[in-house]
Amino acid sequence: MEAFEYTAPKTIADAVAALASKGDQARALAGGTDLLVQLRGGRRRAQLVVDVKGVPELNQISYSARTGLTLGAAVPCCLVYQNKSVASAYPGLIDPASLIGSIQIQGRATIGGNLCNSAPSGDSIPAIIALGGVCNIAGSGGKTRQVPAEQFCTGPGRNVLQPGELLVSIHLPPPAANSGANYQRFIPRNEMDIAVAGVGTSVVLDSSKRNFVSARIALASVAPTPVFAKKAGDSLAGKPVSDAAIEEAAKLAMADAKPIDDMRGTIKQRTHLVGVLTRRTLQTAIKRARGE
Amino acid sequence: MPGLVHVQTTINGNEVNFLCEPRQSLLECLRDVLGMTGTKEGCNDGNCGACTVLLDGRIVTSCLVLGVEAQGRQITTIEGLATPQGLHPLQQAFLEQAALQCGICTPGFIMASKALLDKEPEADEGRIRHWLAGNLCRCTGYDKIVRAVLQAEDMIKAKK
Ligand SMILES: Cc1cc2nc3c(=O)[nH]c(=O)nc-3n(C[C@H](O)[C@H](O)[C@H](O)COP(=O)(O)OP(=O)(O)OC[C@H]3O[C@@H](n4cnc5c(N)ncnc54)[C@H](O)[C@@H]3O)c2cc1C
Numbered sequence: 421m422e423a424f425e426y427t428a429p430k431t432i433a434d435a436v437a438a439l440a441s442k443g444d445q446a447r448a449l450a451g452g453t454d455l456l457v458q459l460r461g462g463r464r465r466a467q468l469v470v471d472v473k474g475v476p477e478l479n480q481i482s483y484s485a486r487t488g489l490t491l492g493a494a495v496p497c498c499l500v501y502q503n504k505s506v507a508s509a510y511p512g513l514i515d516p517a518s519l520i521g522s523i524q525i526q527g528r529a530t531i532g533g534n535l536c537n538s539a540p541s542g543d544s545i546p547a548i549i550a551l552g553g554v555c556n557i558a559g560s561g562g563k564t565r566q567v568p569a570e571q572f573c574t575g576p577g578r579n580v581l582q583p584g585e586l587l588v589s590i591h592l593p594p595p596a597a598n599s600g601a602n603y604q605r606f607i608p609r610n611e612m613d614i615a616v617a618g619v620g621t622s623v624v625l626d627s628s629k630r631n632f633v634s635a636r637i638a639l640a641s642v643a644p645t646p647v648f649a650k651k652a653g654d655s656l657a658g659k660p661v662s663d664a665a666i667e668e669a670a671k672l673a674m675a676d677a678k679p680i681d682d683m684r685g686t687i688k689q690r691t692h693l694v695g696v697l698t699r700r701t702l703q704t705a706i707k708r709a710r711g712e
Numbered sequence: 713m714p715g716l717v718h719v720q721t722t723i724n725g726n727e728v729n730f731l732c733e734p735r736q737s738l739l740e741c742l743r744d745v746l747g748m749t750g751t752k753e754g755c756n757d758g759n760c761g762a763c764t765v766l767l768d769g770r771i772v773t774s775c776l777v778l779g780v781e782a783q784g785r786q787i788t789t790i791e792g793l794a795t796p797q798g799l800h801p802l803q804q805a806f807l808e809q810a811a812l813q814c815g816i817c818t819p820g821f822i823m824a825s826k827a828l829l830d831k832e833p834e835a836d837e838g839r840i841r842h843w844l845a846g847n848l849c850r851c852t853g854y855d856k857i858v859r860a861v862l863q864a865e866d867m868i869k870a871k872k
């Protein structure tokens with residue numbers, strides 16, 4: 421790895437100032453499971469590495485049924501799935517948190533880092549989009565802004581963060597009554613691989629639990645960024661829960677997938693997988709919404 | 713060039729001070745700066761688990777931790793497992809089950825297994841295999857490793 425300087429600020433203001441001092445030559449360090457691999461491989465360069473794990477706001481994990489979840493950008497996956505109230509309120513977030521890497525990786529890797537790394541295959545991103553997540557961003561001079569998760573990534577490894585900006589936390593709205601969510605990916609083995617395709621869905625059912633009120637669907641590994649398949653989710657709103665409605669949503673999700681052929685999979689296989697995974701995740705989300 | 717940083721940390725219960733460059737991984741610091749070569753380097757990119765150590769009680773791949781991040785933390789490495797009274801039950805069980813050939817993966821497997829057994833002393837085979845999915849072994853085919861972990865569970869139970 422090429423030499424860099426290291427700083428571990430204790431406040432948002434200091435972290436932002438450190439990042440701003442070196443512009444695009446400064447990188448935030450959360451779990452390091454992407455960043456250190458990229459620095460070592462020469463795929464990214466940094467003169468300054470800003471370890472953001474000492475900033476209290478980035479370590480918070482606070483949930484209430486009234487306000488939802490605020491998940492600090494530096495909270496490792498293991499603390500997400502070990503948190504009982506978060507695990508019961510957001511099983512659709514626990515799915516990717518317990519899929520990313522190995523137990524070793526989950527001890528370090530963060531959901532915030534997964535978003536900021538902005539890989540099309542980032543497993544947590546479709547789940548966060550499906551759950552209606554919003555990114556809380558801090559900039560210099562105490563400025564803050566909120567960006568919906570579906571607008572955060574702008575290209576492979578690129579996102580809306582400007583040099584000097586810091587992702588502070590991700591906010592998820594409180595789960596609606598009769599709602600459920602799920603994320604699944606396809607990989608050729610059981611663990612430790614990059615998604616050939618992934619789908620995250622969330623549904624809200626009415627009080628009879630027989631009709632969709634609304635749904636959100638998002639896709640991984642089938643475009644330069646994670647894809648918010650809005651039409652597919654919206655197609656379910658107001659419809660009775662049925663195989664036909666799910667099939668229709670799966671077709672619309674497939675239409676939104678713009679995958680490429682590469683060593684992990686072909687366009688044909690990936691598009692097919694989007695259909696399969698949309699059906700499966702909707703079925704699981706519906707079960708969860710019904711408390712089954 | 714950035715200078716050397718002083719790091720004060722606790723390794724296997726002992727206070728340790730060392731100097732390192734910010735770019736050096738905890739794995740490099742353990743092996744090259746401190747001469748603690750029990751922790752192995754396999755892939756150097758988080759995939760093989762050979763470099764697994766405990767950081768504040770949690771297993772991590774030390775190739776993806778910076779040495780400077782060790783400041784004020786608690787680290788346990790393979791060197792911290794045996795006591796003057798003898799080997800750790802996992803070490804003994806790996807020997808008795810012949811759960812290694814070249815041995816490069818062994819310290820990582822033992823550290824990962826220790827973290828599991830500390831929390832879940834009765835983990836079953838499925839759980840053990842899942843937990844150890846981040847540790848690769850090119851020699852044994854894994855069965856002997858899983859058998860060794862199961863044997864270590866029995867040994868630990870029998871001691872209590
Ligand atoms: C062996 C292995 C297996 C993996 N398996 C998976 C997998 O199954 N699925 C998957 O999706 N990923 C996987 N990954 C990739 C990686 O673990 C995840 O993307 C992880 O969530 C990254 O989080 P991190 O905290 O380690 O990020 P870091 O590496 O610390 O940071 C990632 C990027 O985000 C930036 N960043 C981090 N935090 C902030 C912040 N608060 N504000 C602004 N920028 C920030 C960094 O500068 C860097 O560019 C794997 C990696 C390894 C090494």
Ligand code: FES
Pocket residue numbers: 752753754755756757758759760761762763764773774775776
């Ligand atoms: S050397 Fe660290 S995981 Fe392979």
Ligand code: FES
Pocket residue numbers: 811812813814815816817818848849850851852
């Ligand atoms: S014993 Fe050789 S890699 Fe496991």
